[in-house]
Amino acid sequence: MKALVCILLLLETFVFVVQQQVDGGLNEKEISQQISSEDGRQNPPQTDTLRAEASTDRQQYCHRCFPDIHAALRKLAATIIEQKENIRELTTTVTEQKENIRELRNDMNKIDEEISNLTLSQVELRKENRDREIAFSAALWESGDGYIGPFTTEITLTYKNVFTNIGNAYNPITGIFTAPLKGAYMFRISAYGHGGTAAGVSIYKNEERVVLAYAYQPQNTLNSSNGVVLILKVGDVVSVRLWPNARIYDSQYNRSTFSGYLLFPLK
Template structure:
C-alpha cells in the first residue's frame, strides 16, 4: 500500500516536471522549484508512513513469533507429559503382568500342593509275585486315591510336581516265605521293608520322608529272590502325600 502511494506521487511529480518544461521559456527556475516542492513533501510523508507501517508490522511479527514460541513450548510440555503418562502406564502394565504371573504361579503351586495317593498291589483276587532274578519295580494297580495325578498306575512310579517334602509308606505281605521291598528315589535305594515268615502269613512295613525336586521319581522295588503276597484284603500297598512345598 505504501509503495503504491510512493509510485503514484513520483508519477505526479514527473508529470508536473514535464509540464513545466513545456511552458514558455520565460518561466523562471523558481517556478519549477515551486512545482517540485509539494511533490517532495508528499514523497517524504509517504516514506514516513511506510516506515511507521513497517515498524508496526515488525512489532506484530515479533509478537506472533513469541506466541508461536510459547505454543511450541506448551506443545513440548504436553508431549513430555504424555510420554510420562505412557511410561507410567507401561510400568503399571508390567507390574500388573508380574502380579498376574505371580498369582498364576501361586495358583499352580497351590494346585500342585494338593498331592496324595494310595494304591494296593492287586485290584481283586489273590496272587504271589516273584521271585525275580533282579530288583523289579512293583506296579500297585488298585488306585483308591490319586489327588494331583502324580502317581502313575501303569508304571508304579510317583513323580514330584513341585519341590517339597513328601512322605511315603509301603506295606508288603508274605505267605510262608521271605519278602523285601525297597523304596527307590530316582536310582537311589532309601529304606527297605523285610520279613522272613517260615510258616503262615506275615507282613512288613516301612516309611520315609523325602526332599524331592520337581521331576524326581519314587517307586517301590521288590528285592531279588523274594516273594510278595496280596489278596482281596489288600495287604500290600503303596501310599504317599506332599507335606509342604519349599
C-alpha cells in the same frame, strides 16, 4: 400549574371587560391598557431571580419525578456486587468439588488396582494350592488275589488298584511316582506274605535304595512296613522294588500298598 394560573387570569380579564361594557363600557384605549396590564401580570420580565426560581422548580420537579432512581441504582449495584461474590464463592466450591472428585477417582482406581492384584493373587494362590495338592495311595491288584515273585533280580512293582491320585503324579502303569515340584514328601510301603519265602520290598529314590520292609519266617503270615520323608526336586522319581528271591501277596483286603503325599513345597 403555571398554565392553569394563566388561564384563570385571562378568564378574570375577560369577565372584567364584559362587566365594564355592560356597566357603560370602557373605551378601546382603556381596554388595550387593561389587557396590556393583565398580560404584564401574566408575563413578568425574566429577571435573574425568576430564572433561579425556575431552575429550582425544575430541580424540585426532577426530584419529585425521579425520587428513587439513585437509590434503586445503588441497590442494584449492591446486588450485582453480592451476586459476583456469590459466583466467586460458587466457583471456588465447584473447583474444590472437582478436586475432591479427582481424588475420589484416584482412590477408586487404586482400589480397583488392588482388587485386580488381589484377584490375580488369589488365582495364583489357587493355582499354587492346586499344585501343592499331591497325594496317592494304591494296592497291588485291581481284582483277585495272588503272589508276585520270586524273581532272580529286583523288579519294580506296579500298584494297579489306585485309591487316590491327586495331582496325577503316580503312574499305575509303570508304578513310578514323579515329583511335580520341589518339596518334602512322605512315602510308606507295606508288604504281606506267607512263611517259607521272604517278603521284602525297598523304596528307591531315582536309583538309590532308601528304606526297606522285610519279613521272613518258615511258616504263618509275614507282614512288614516302613516309611520315609524324602526331599525331591522336580522330576525326581520314587518307586518300590521287590527283592530278589522274595515274594509278596495281595488280595481284596489290600495288604500290600504304596502311598505318598507332599508335606510342603520348598524353594
